[in-house]
């Protein structure tokens with residue numbers, strides 16, 4: 001399976017000459033994007049743009065695409081930065097080598113794909129897509145099921161333990177705090193500050209998502225489990241009730257599942273996505289339709305089962321995953337373990 005990621009690299013202190021060439025190439029390209037007139041752009045960049053983006057007049061600035069056949073990495077012991085990247089420009093044979101600072105260490109076992117040149121204020125940035133082939137494990141000894149929570153980002157259950165694991169509690173707090181802050185800033189007419197805060201909230205939530213996904217993948221690694229996710233996209237339109245809207249609005253679940261999938265694949269762990277509909281209403285013990293009686297509590301009128309609602313959802317995903325994974329035939333693992341009284345009690349108390 002191929003996985004890819006983007007390296008964000010800042011072009012770091014280019015010389016006057018290189019800076020000029022970059023500016024030239026970039027602004028000529030913007031003219032080409034707007035008007036279709038070519039005042040000198042490297043031919044392959046132009047061709048890539050025409051091919052990928054179907055050239056038509058646009059008002060907005062576009063990043064300059066750099067074809068990977070003409071770009072190259074170099075690692076040096078230069079005092080400025082060890083990383084250098086060659087990009088082709090019009091009128092300079094062999095292109096130019098640019099010193100770059102990537103946001104993370106570059107692992108050269110990855111293959112370089114296309115790159116894009118951005119200009120922000122006076123700085124140039126190169127976003128480089130790199131990819132790698134990974135092999136996913138085909139045999140697991142347990143299942144790690146995950147449901148989107150209402151109170152927490154994710155509720156997880158391990159088939160071998162059956163103890164609920166709640167992750168990302170802090171997101172609710174962050175959201176609430178920022179909502180409060182926004183209101184105050186609005187009241188006082190501090191709009192510039194308001195704009196700044198928006199980015200801050202996003203970054204804080206993203207940080208939690210990275211931590212949560214890391215924790216989940218480590219858990220799966222330790223227990224040799226395949227990860228099963230409830231997939232919100234699988235919910236049919238008519239099943240999208242209040243709960244769906246609430247979750248979609250308050251939790252960036254797509255981002256979380258993307259992070260989990262990505263990190264899991266890096267470790268060779270498979271991720272199965274399951275349609276999530278009904279998991280919140282179904283009783284995980286008897287399968288009848290139950291109710292969320294109050295926030296965070298699930299109650300079944302049929303068998304009187306009562307538990308944390310997020311946990312109940314994760315249990316449903318776990319139960320359904322057995323069937324699903326066996327059908328696939330790709331994964332083999334130990335038989336289902338019964339839930340003990342103790343873990344059941346723990347599930348109730350959270």
Ligand SMILES: [Zn+2]
Pocket residue numbers: 283284285286287288290300301302303304305
């Ligand atoms: Zn029941």
